[in-house]
Amino acid sequence: MTYNIAVIPGDGIGKEVMEATILVLDNLDVDFNYTYCEAGDECLEKNGSALPDETLEIVRSSDACLFGAAGETAADVIVRLRQEMKMFANLRPVKSYPNTNSLSDNIDFIIVRENTEGLYIADKEELTEEGAIAKRIITREAEERVIDYAFKYAVENNKSKVTGVHKANVLKKSDGLFKEIFYEVGERYQDIEKEDFYVDATAMYLITQPQNFEVIVTTNLFGDILSDEGAGLVGGLGLIPSANIGENMALFEPVHGSAPDIAGKNIANPLAMMLSAVMMLRYLNENNAADKFENAILKLLSENKVLTKDLGGSSTTKEVTNEIINLL
Ligand code: NAI
Ligand code: MG
Secondary structure (H helix, E strand, C coil): CEEEEEEEEECCHHHHHHHHHHHHHCCCCCEEEEEECCCCHHHHHHHCCCCCHHHHHHHHCCCEEEEEECCCCHHHHHHHHHHHCCEEEEEEEEECCCCCCCCCCCCEEEEEEECCCECCCHHHEEECCCCEEECCECCHHHHHHHHHHHHHHHHHCCCCEEEEEECCCCCCCHHHHHHHHHHHHHCCCCCCEEEEEEHHHHHHHHHHCHHHCCEEEECHHHHHHHHHHHHHHCCCHHHCEEEEEECCCEEEEECCCCCCCCCCCCCCCCHHHHHHHHHHHHHCCCHHHHHHHHHHHHHHHHHCCCCCHHHCCCCCHHHHHHHHHHHC
């Protein structure tokens, strides 16, 4: 089987980390048909649009999309892609790797964040005479969809527990509903353990007992905040991948941006983009290739020799890429 992959390198180090990642993918036993497309600041300058219709069409007709990074146009590009492709879940794995600035060892959980509603609905925010009001939207349909995705993810990835995170003691109606749906959906997954916590307590438990967590599912704003706490927990941007999942489309991207301060110097850490590609392989059920790729990254980090500057090394993007290919 050949997978059609839309590839959007974008701006700055997006291009460098994408090139590095494709080189590794080409050394795995999976067939990809890549279609390169444009988006971002340079694309805006050249074509008058940061996200041309042609790019949207290519993404729409692909099996999955790999995205590097955009610059100042990031919101116009990535937020619009998420909306157009109805990508309802944002996945952020939080994993401690050897020789990185992780606060503790054996951290390995994933945050599944609802991506279409909650407090992040721009047109529900308004100025009033007293100040401003933002509405928080919780629909049964959207929350059930994302919670069900979290449980499915747990089953497919050999996780034993899903934690629902909310603030139902204060937001009795909206988060009361979220909690109710969490346990309703959970009924369908008898083999998976369920627990729920308040978001403020979770913020503390992520620091004091991060090993407790396997899969966290939560609403938009809470997920946004806890994801960045998760990134801090395991040592920062250069290693954090993410996925945006929809009914028929999924897009995989590093959490970092175009990093203009280091762009074009061949020193960007390609591992966040590479770990995003590992997530794509798992999404496509190419688990052997995913394991092989992830194990090579693990070995690279354990060896602690060929690393980019952000991880305390002095190697270039290209040297790291070649070492990963050697380790496959
Ligand atoms: P950034 O993530 O690009 O950079 C933050 C800091 O981390 C910089 O010092 C950078 O050199 C470093 N860094 C980031 N990724 C790295 C990597 N792979 N290896 C080594 N060092 C790395 O965030 P910043 O500076 O806030 O934004 C720069 C541009 O990126 C802006 O135009 C912003 O709009 C855009 N951006 C795009 C995103 C996207 O496309 N999804 C996400 C975040 C920012
Ligand atoms: Mg954020």
